[in-house]
Amino acid sequence: MIEIHLILLFMITAAVIAVEVKDLLSSVVAIGSVGIGLSLAFLVLKAPDLAIMQLVVEILSLIILVRATMRKDLPFSISGRWVFNTFATIFFLIVFLTAAYIALKNIQSFGNPVLGISKTYIDKGMEMTGASNVVAAITLNFRSLDSLGEAMALLTSVIGILAVARRIGYNKRS
Amino acid sequence: MNMHAKEEKGMTLIVKTVTRLTLGFILLYGIYIALSGHASPGGGFAGGVIVALSFVHIMLAFGKEVALKRLHSNMLRFSIGISALVFLYIVMVKFSGGCMPVNVFFARSISCEIFNNEVTIPLCQMVIVSAGMFTTFVALVLLSKTDKDAE
Amino acid sequence: MSVYVLCFILFSIGLYCVLRKRNLIKIIIGIGIMEYAVNLFFILIGYRFEGRSPIYAHDKVIKNMVDPLPQAVVLTSIVIGLSVTLMLIAVAMRIYERYKTFDITKINRLKG
DSSP states (O other), X not given: OHXXXXXXXXXXXXXXXXXXXXXXXXXXXXHHHHHHHHHHHHHHTTOHHHHHHHHHHHHHHHHHHHHHHTTOOOOOOOOTTHHHHHHHHHHHHHHHHHHHHHHHHHSOOTBOOOOSTHHXXXXXXXXXXXXXXXXXXXXXXXXXXHHHXXXXXXXXHHHHHXXXXXXXXXXXXX | OOOTGGGSXXXXXXXXXXXXXXXXXXXXXXXXXXXXXXXXXXXXXXXXXXXXXXXXHHHHHHOHHHHHHHSOHHHHHHHHHHHHHHHHHHHHHHHTTSOHHHHHHSXXXXXXXXXXXXXXXXXXXXXXXXXXXXXXHHHHHHHHHHHHHHO | OHHHHHHHHHHHHHHHHHHHOOBHHHHHHHHHHHHHXXXXXXXXXXXXXXXXXXXXXXXXXXXXXXXXHHHHHHHHHHHHHHHHHHHHHHXXXXXXXXXXXXXTTSOOOOOO
């Protein structure tokens, strides 16, 4: 599995560039390359549904981010609240790394998953649902209410964006 | 063409011609991805985002007047509402424990499991996602336009 | 194991970006990086050596499928992450229109 290591190193490099570069538009393009790397990683890890989904979602969010940050550049300094900010960053990183270390000792080794309920899905998914794609069988049949709730979350987000971005009532004074 | 006044909006002539040629194929590909999700990789959400990207494609190439004339915002709201109501109907069928309303409304030969799950849910997901994403994009572009006017 | 460690490093970069940077767009980018790392970690847990993608063929028996349940969960997670990102961008653009800046320490005036 050398290719997944290479893809992850590429993603980490692009993420560091996206965090540290001064120009906002370059930063947005770098985060797009992180998303494309994630899509390649899904393809290597045998998840073609997620590869298609991640690629398409990445293109849409990249277009909207470029529209949002176009010609709005500003230099960012790190003058104010320097001490508090640094201590908060170090504290949260230590908390996260401790939790990650504890989780890493208890997790199963890479490449040998413990199949719990998904053994039932793999064995009987074909004759119970008739769908040859097991992921589609799970999202549309076994856990279809989950999928409906996901659509409701999307609808709530659209309603919220329309409420935030409306023009009536905001521009009345100016 | 009679679009000399609008030739200034949007991108160049090459981009407009290529957009006009490839638009139908992108729409068709999105619908194919959404409808064949149970047999091959894909699904309702990926297909919906591809359909929304084709509308975004029109909007980037031709400017916002042409895109909004072709797909009015009232129609977007109407399709989102209809799809949400169909979802509500599916949930009510599931909770009532059977497929009784399906057999009242449609022919008895349709198997209700297949009808409910593998055609209706991806179609509604596709309509909700595409209409929602395009509405979001239009709202954000209009927001940035007012920002540019304010400066 | 080293793949898990690389995934945690990616999450740490996102956490650093959220906590340390003062630009709103940079904070949105950091949240996106954290979301990518979590999605990738789910898929890494379900991977199996010499595994096949979870799609049946018509006439042949396929053994050694990878775990399909994390893929179904992550499919939900990607869409919710997209809607959260779009909502954050809308709020950030409205803040820019009000205050003419993305700097979070300069957004302190009360404007009704």
